[in-house]
Amino acid sequence: MATPRRVRFEENPAQSVVTPLELFFDLVFVFALTRVTDWMADDPTPEALLRGALILTVMWWCWVGYSWLGNVVKADEGVMRLGMFVAMAAVFVAAITIPEAFDDLPGGLSGPVVFAVCYFVVRAVHVVLFLMVSRGDPVLRGQVLRFAVSMTAGTVLLLIASQTTGTVQTVLWIAAVLGDYVGTALGGTKWRLASAAHFAERHGLIIIVALGESIVSIGIGVAELPVSWPIIAASVLGLAVAGSLWWSYFDVSALLCERALAGCDGDRQIRLARGGYTFLHLPMVVGIIMLSLGLKKVLLYVGGGEEHELTDPIYGVPLAALVGGIALVLLAYVGFKRYLTGVTSVLRIGTAVLLVVLSPVLVFLPALVTLLIVAAILAALVGVETHTFAEQRHEIRHASHHG
Structure with missing residues (x-):
């Protein structure tokens, strides 16, 4: 039995506007940005600025992927709504973990690992949703699969970085960020832009x-x-x-x-x-x-x-x-x-x-x-x-x- 269309996806019209759910999604990033600012302000060193910029870049990739996805299909309809909430939860936990993204604090879970896992969840949900959206579009499906390769590489590097400290950790973060950038730049131009x-x-x-x-x-x-x-x-x-x-x-x-x-x-x-x-x-x-x-x-x-x-x-x-x-x-x-x-x-x-x-x-x-x-x-x-x-x-x- 075919799944009812209303629980899958609804395409965006050419003159669509930002949905309330996307604005709600952005509120999580308000908190993330505040956490980065506060964290850098506690000990404003050149290293803190560099690491703050790296955290912002990772959070940016979490956000920007959903700007493309939400442009193709409505963010507040069907499966997309559930996916957005799952991503929001992962981003929120990552934002809470920002002070421990590099250096784990005593007690509790490993901050760097929690941050890396949250990043993986956000990116994985994005790719899975895009693969579902592109089911009837083989060109877009190929684009998503090419993108998934660089996304996976960046996420793995961040997970590896969570097991290191100091300069090695920072270098692995830089490599993860550059991997995403280079992969996106060279991955092709077969994405879709509805509006x-x-x-x-x-x-x-x-x-x-x-x-x-x-x-x-x-x-x-x-x-x-x-x-x-x-x-x-x-x-x-x-x-x-x-x-x-x-x-x-x-x-x-x-x-x-x-x-x-x-x-x-x-x-x-x-x-x-x-x-x-x-x-x-x-x-x-x-x-x-x-x-x-x-x-x-x-x-x-x-x-x-x-x-x-x-x-x-x-x-x-x-x-x-x-x-x-x-x-x-x-x-x-x-x-x-x-x-x-x-x-x-x-x-x-x-x-x-x-x-x-x-x-x-x-x-x-x-x-x-x-x-x-x-x-x-x-x-x-x-x-x-x-x-x-x-x-x-x-x-x-x-x-x-x-x-």
Whole structure:
């Protein structure tokens, strides 16, 4: 007896929108991003930043696979709904385990093993669901099977890494991440994309999630400190930084890139989706989380936490995370727009370079002054772009999506 269609899968229409279940799915990643920020902030060393970036990359692969799958079939219908909840549970447990992803804490289960197993479950559920979806599509089925090879290799390396420590462990993590990247890049372009609008919206929402974490970090950084004028000023400036990065992505770039994605089909569309969204949105998220770490430390300094004074400068890893994170986000924005539209945003490249060049000077300034300078530079970028490209901006933002 044939299985009723309603319990299997329901294809997404060309103009589908993000489902409430996908938004619910993203809430787990809010928690994961917060855990990474807190973990790096406890001991902000170069090694912690590298390992934090690796954890973010692994969590990204957990998320991004379901953005492709949820684009082909509705995430909240039939078997997909159950699969999404199973994946959510595994991601949530992995997020809880993030502080032990590299170094196991005394007692209980092995943190690195639990994290690796959760990663395997998330990826395995994704592949199984995609194989079920591609049952009547041999081309897509072949693509999924090729992808499964690199996914399996990456997962096995992470499991092996859980049995090691130190540099060897970090190198195995890097190999696992690179295996996924190379496998995805070389695995072919026979994926399916039902809705460019849905795909762009999913990735826009994950940028919102990451920016939300930067705002959460501002609040957490001073949660146990008495409110003061410096804290209020730093909070507003931190919000201005996050707001400027929001503006730089959503005001025009996101619209242009979505239309470029919708304006092509076949292998070219898959290449644009893979390169512009799957690959180039990761450095955006990593950069924003590094920024979150920097903001958290600035607010702590400004509020007088951990025996700091208002005049203390932010330096070392926290400053590198603040400035380098913003620069990474801006350059990823440039790459994203360039990859999909062929347009290079020179102003953004210049702003990223300016922030990095100013870093040696910022180490001598109070943390609040540093944040003021950074916020002013980003606000100036937004203002100059908005004024310089006013006519093009109006046409892009108010043109018909079907025009």
